[in-house]
Amino acid sequence: MGRRDVRGHYDGLAAEYDEHWVYGPEYVPWMSGRISEALRLGPADRIADIGSGTGLFTREVARQLRPSHPILCVDPSEAMLRELGAPPPAGLTPVVASAEDFAERRTRLPYEELDAIWLKESVHHVTDQARTLRGLADRLAPGGRLLIVMLPATIRYPLFKAALARFEELQPDPTVIQGHLRQAGLETHIGHVEHELRIDRDRYLGMVRARYMSLLSTFSGSEIEEGVEEMRAAHPEPVLVFPDRFAFVLGRRLEESA
Template identity: 80%
Template sequence: MERGDVRGHYEELAAEYDEHWVYGPDYIPWMSGQISEALRLSPTNRIADIGSGTGLFAREVARQLQPRHPILCVDPSEKMLRQLGTPPPPGLTPIVASAEDIAEGRADLPYEQVDAMWLKESVHHITDQPRTLRGLADRLAAGGRLLVVMLPATIQYPLFQAALDRFEELQPDPAHIQQHLSAAGLDAGLTHVEHELRIDRDKYIGMVRARYMSLLSTFSDSEIEKGIEEMRAAHPEPVLVFPDRFAFVLGERPGENV
C-alpha cells in the first residue's frame, strides 16, 4: 500500500478501530504483558509506542506499569490519536508523527533518548526499513531496547485465499528485520509468541468487511464480498478458533542504562 492509502485507511477506521481489534477480553492484556516482558520495562523507563494508533497497547502497558514518565504514543494519524481522549489518560502523551519522522529527527520528542520502544504490526508500512530502523535505534539510550512485533511470513487466519496469498506477497520476513536491527548496531534476536483466538464468526466477517487489516484495503468491495462468501463456505462453525502467532524481533543497544 502507498503511504497515503495507509493513512487514509486508518483515518477512516479510527472511530471503530478499538472495536475491531479487541478480539476478546484477554487479548489486549496478554499482548501488552508480552511487550512489557520482552522489553523488560520498568516504571522509570522512558518509553515510546511507534505506530500506536489509538493507544490500545500503550494504555494497557501504562495501567500495568504505572510509568513515572508518560509513554509516548506516536502515530501519523491525528484521528487515531484522538481516540485516546481529551485530555489523554494519565501516563500517555500523543505525538503526531510517523516512524520516519522520529528516525530522521523531524519530530520533537519530550525525551532526548528513550529506554524502550516498540512497533506493533506497523513495520510493514515503513518503505525504507533499514534506514528507518537505524534512525529509531539511534534514539535509544545505552542499554535501550527496540521491539518489533509483527506477524510471521505466513498466517493461519480464517481469511479468504486471495487475502492470504497477498499477505505472503507483502509481509516482510522477520529474519530480515532482525538483520536490519543488527546492522543498526543492536544486539538482535528473534522469538515467537502465540495466543489462541476464539471469535464469533459473524463478528469476524464484520471485521473483514470493515477492512480491520490494512491488507484488506487493497481489495475492492466486490472482492471483499466474494471473499466473505468463500469464508462462510469454508467455516460454517459459529465460533472461529485459530492461532495468532507473532514474531518478536528485539534489538538492544550495548551498554547500561543509568
C-alpha cells in the same frame, strides 16, 4: 498501499478500531504483558510506541507499569490519536508523526533518548525499513531496547485465499528485520508468542468487511464480498478458532564502555 492510503485507511477506521482489535477481554492484557516482558520495562523507562494508533496496547502497558515518564503514543493519524481522549489518559502523550519522522528527528520530543521503543504490526508500513530502524536505534540510550512485534511470513487466519496469498507477498520476513537491527549495531534476538483466538464467525466476517487489517484495503468492495462468501462456505462453524502467532524481534543497544 502508499503512505497516504495507509493514513486514510486508519483515519476512516479510527472510531471503530478498538472494537475490531479487542478479540476478547484477555487479549489486550495478554499482548501488552508480553510486550512489557520482552522489553523488560521499568517504571522509570522513557518509552515510545511507534504506530500506536488509538493507544489500545499503550494504555494497558501504562496501566500495568505506572510509568514515571509518560509513554509517547506516536502515530501519523490524528484521528487515531484523538481516540486517546481529551485530555489523554495519565501516563500517555500523543505525538503526531510517522516512524520515519521519528527516526529522522523531524519531530520534537520531550526525551532526548529513549530506553524502550516498540512497533506493533506497523513495520510493514515503513517505506525504507533499514534506514528507519537504524534511525530508531540511534534514538536509544545505552542499554535501550527496540522491539518489533510482527506477524510471521505466513499466517493461519481464516481469511479468503486471495488475502492470504497477498499477505505472503507483502509481509516482510522477521529474519530480514532482525538483519536490519543487527546492521544498526544492536544485539538481536527473535522469539515467538502465540494466543488462541475464538471469534464469532459473523463478527469476524463483519471485521473483514470493515477491512480491519490494512491488507484488506488492497481489495475492492466486490472482491471483499466474494472473499466473505468464500470464507462463509469454508467455515460453517459458528465460532472461529485459530492461532494468532507473532514474531518478537528484539534489539538491544550495548552499554557504553567506561
